[in-house]
Amino acid sequence: MAGACLIGWDRPHDFGPDERALLTACAGLAGQALLRAHSFDAEHELVGMLQRTLLPRRLPRLPGAVAVARYLPTTAGLEVGGDWYDVIPLADHHVALVIGDVQGHNAGAATLMGQMRTALRAYATEGHPPDVVVAHANRLLLEMETDLFATCAYVDVDIEEGTAWCVRAGHLQPVLRHPDGTAEIVRAEGGPPLGVLGQAEFPMTPLRLLPGTVLALTTDGLVESPGTDIDAGMDRLAARLAAADPAHLGLVADALLTGAHRGDDVALLLMRYDGLAVRPLRESWTVWRVPEAVRHARRFTRRTLRAWGISQDTMDAALLVVSELVTNALVHTDGQVRLDMSLVNHRLRLAVADASPRSPVKPTSIGWEATGGRGILLVEAVSAAWGTLPVSGGKQVWADLVPDG
Structure with missing residues (x-):
């Protein structure tokens, strides 16, 4: 049943066969119209929800x-x-x-x-x-x-x-x-x-x-x-x-x-x-796969941060982050490694890009006998935030520091 329709008269009324047939047909048409209207409303709501969701x-x-x-x-x-x-x-x-x-x-x-x-x-x-x-x-x-x-x-x-x-x-x-x-x-x-x-x-x-x-x-x-x-x-x-x-x-x-x-x-x-209110300071360094690669990266980081006026405490943390990220990239990946540094809105970002799409995994626990896995924990400990981004077939591991003052 789709609904009910009541038709009334002021005085008693006898329905003839023609009236019964007409009213029955009208009731059937009205019921079909109501069902179609309900179906259209439901479909309209469904596709509207689909559009809003997408x-x-x-x-x-x-x-x-x-x-x-x-x-x-x-x-x-x-x-x-x-x-x-x-x-x-x-x-x-x-x-x-x-x-x-x-x-x-x-x-x-x-x-x-x-x-x-x-x-x-x-x-x-x-x-x-x-x-x-x-x-x-x-x-x-x-x-x-x-x-x-x-x-x-x-x-x-x-x-x-x-x-x-x-x-x-x-x-x-x-x-x-x-x-x-x-x-x-x-x-x-x-x-x-x-x-x-x-x-x-x-x-x-x-x-x-x-x-x-x-x-x-x-x-x-x-x-x-x-x-x-x-x-x-x-x-x-x-x-x-x-x-x-x-x-x-x-x-x-x-x-x-x-x-x-x-x-x-x-x-x-x-x-x-509108443009950025303050243009970021940026520097990049290509890390060559040589025995003293990490030392060169640290020296480049120290020279750049001194030019930017970064405090010694923040510089020490940055050097630790750079050492760990560059070492991980050289040990666990092949191809080119690049160090990027930027300073914007009093936030220092250190990022190391390599050719491997595999992101570093933070260990859940490290025993005293473990020989690896501490690097990411150290980066997390000294950074305000860290993470990875996919970059043209490889990845970029970044860490943010908030300089003093």
Whole structure:
């Protein structure tokens, strides 16, 4: 039973055969309509939950930049599609901005969107350059043997230097709003959509960002509508972005979405580049595999930290960390070893990169007879924090110290 319908008269009424047949048929049609409505509501809630789960719940806070995003589902059908966006913090004050669109408007497109977003995030955090990240995603989509394809724009921004590399896979061009109020549609080179060609190339286009620059990435639902050329839509987006106040990025995003045609999904990602208030101090040293390699690394560390004005107590801890990390890299890995040091916001980071992807394991307990395993425990004891990052097929083991004063 889907429900009950009561029909009443002011006085006693006898139902004839025709009335009974009519009322029975109406009740059956009404019951079917109610069941279909309940089924549609349940399916609508399911796909809406799927969409919300696959998109980021919140964007990360970025040093030297602010990012906001908006997503509007289509008003047609189940209101679920393949548009997505992501903001991925990377090492050394880099951040990856990603926006994409999977073909179709159904649960299959949304599921594939989630897989592509996860894959791009994984490839990016492994430390690959932008063109390699997109190429890996293209290969993955081809191996999934789906009939769907996807477009994507990937921008790797160096917050410290104010530079960026843009890679497009069949997607719309980025739009830049410069600090002087002018807007520019970036003519970035592009490759084919993901999942189309196995040997596709995805060229990188350099971008220059001055403090106050706003970078806008969007999907075609915002700039394309029936009877309107997509180039005209991009010009309109650039003009509206130029007229907006970049100080309130959330209001800018809302204004850009005003009047958007809802026949397609719309994803919008904005980032305002402000630049770092204090530029980090950085130095690097290539560790050669010679008998006195650790002593050379310690001497380089001591000379650099003295130039930076680091106290003796912090320097002693830093020398211990460098000795342990460099020794572990030389003993347990092959290939090149590099020591990187940086000082930013009163935090000293010491990092040693090698060619092995295997991370060091902290022992749970060490007996008096053990000959190894104490190095990581010593690093943990003298550091404020430590960890590992994947870097282009290898890893980087880092430790942070907080200098006195």
